[in-house]
Amino acid sequence: MSESLDARMRDEIDDQVAEAFDAYLADKLAEPGPLRASLTSRHRAGPVLGTVGLGALATVLAPDGNTVVCWIWGAIAVIDLAWLVTARRR
Incomplete structure (x- = not known):
């Protein structure tokens, strides 16, 4: 039971990190350089x-x-x- 909960939490954290990284990259690509x-x-x-x-x-x-x-x-x-x-x- 705790292993499946840990796996779900890791997946959720991975999704949040990926979304934050995508937003960061979008902001950086929009900046002039x-x-x-x-x-x-x-x-x-x-x-x-x-x-x-x-x-x-x-x-x-x-x-x-x-x-x-x-x-x-x-x-x-x-x-x-x-x-x-x-x-x-x-």
């Missing part, structure tokens, strides 16, 4: 996706040195952030 500005402005997300694709290719083709991969992804992060910031200013 650099990614939203990039998607809604004339600025296209193509270069961002392109740099990520090239980074994935470079990661696969990179030698065993982790330093090279770290530098590649660091450069990609800087380029993408600069792209998003310029998109936000427009």
Whole structure:
């Protein structure tokens, strides 16, 4: 009897947490930000996706040195952030 009560309580709590998380995400997605500005402005997300694709290719083709991969992804992060910031200013 107590096991079924515990299971029902856990399900109810899980449902409440899921609803609260959905509401939180909906609020966050409604807020303006650099990614939203990039998607809604004339600025296209193509270069961002392109740099990520090239980074994935470079990661696969990179030698065993982790330093090279770290530098590649660091450069990609800087380029993408600069792209998003310029998109936000427009």
